[in-house]
Amino acid sequence: MNHPTDLLPEGLEDRLPASAARITAAMRACLETLDAHGYDRVRPPLLEFEHSLASRMLGAGTQRCFRMTDPASLETLALRSDITPQVGRIAATSMKHAPRPLRLAYAGDVALIRASQLDPARERLQLGAELIGADTVAAASEIVTLAVAALRAAGLTGISVDFTLPDLVDTLAGREGSHTPEQLAAIRRELDTKDAGGLKAAGGEAYLPLLYAAGPIDEALPRLRAFDTGAALASRTAGLEAIAEAVGEDARVTLDPTERHGFEYQSWFGFTLYADGPGRDGAPAGGAQTGALGRGGTYRIGGSAEAASGFTIYVDALSDLAPQPEPTRTLYLPRGHDPQAAARLREEGWRTIAQLSDSEEPQALGCTHVLEEGETRAL
Structure with a gap:
C-alpha cells in the first residue's frame, strides 16, 4: 500500500523502464535525424529570469510557468514551459554573429502550472528544430520535411501534416478594411469554433467559404483559391502548394486554413503533425488518428x-505510438568472470549484469545469456 506522501502531483507521472526505453529511443532517433540534416543541438537552462523569458514569448507570457525568487539576485525566476523562446534568445545573443541561416536543435523537459483536459500532463519532453534567418517557402519546406523525417525515424507510420494560415483573417481584413477590431476578434472566434451561424451573426458571412476550404490539400487548395477572388492570398496558396510538393508521398497533407489553436505566434504558415501508429505492441493502430504529435511554422x-x-x-506523445525498441541481449556475468571478455562483448552491443549474490536468478533479472569460460551461452 502506498503511503500518501508517495503520491505525485496531478499531471505528473513516473515513466517505468519500458516507457522510458520508448522515450529514449524516440528522442535519439529524432535527434540523430536533425543532426544528419545539419542542425546543431543547444541546451538552454531550465530556469531563466521571468522578465527575460516573458519578453521573448511573443504574447504567450509566463502565466503557465512556475515562478520563484532567486536567492542570489532576488529576481523572479521562471521554470520554462517552452524551449522555443530560449532558442530565440540564444540566436539573438550568444549566436548573434553566427552565419545565417542558423540551424539549431534542442530536447529537454518543460513544466506547466496548468494543463488542458485533453492533455493533462504538466511535465513534457519537448524536442524540435529552428531554422533562423530565413523566411522563405524553401525554409518552411525544409522544416516540414525534416519534422516528417524525424517521425519516420522514430518508427511512426501513417503520418499526416495539417497546414494552416495563422494570419489569414488579418491578411484578408487588411485588403477589405471593412471591419472594426472587435468585429475581427469575433470573426476569428467563430472561425475557430467552425460555427457558420455564429460567423454570420458576427458579420463574417463573407468568410463562410473558408469553413469549407478544408480537407486533403489537392481538394481544399482549389476551394481556397476560388474564395480568394482578390488574390490577397496568392503568395500564400502558392507557398502551400510548394511545401506540399516537397513533402510528396512521405506524409498525407491536409489543409485547415482557419485553424489557430496552438499557433499563437506563427506568422503566415503553420502545421500540425499526426500519425496512425504503430501502437505499443508494434501493431498498426488501425488507421485511427492520434492527438497532435507536434506543431510548427514560420514566426519572428x-x-x-x-x-x-x-x-x-x-x-511523450510520440513515444506512446512508437514501437518498443528491440530487446538488447543481456549477459549474466558470474562472479570470477573474465572482465576483458565482458568488456569486449559490451563493445559488440551486449548489455551485462554482474552477479552480486548466490541467490540471484539470471532469467528473473532479464538475462538472456550467461558468460562461461569467456563465451556466451543462451539461458
Missing part, C-alpha cells in the same frame, strides 16, 4: 524580430 523571434521557421515534437 521575440525581441529581435528575426525571421525563423521551426517545429516542436511532443516526445
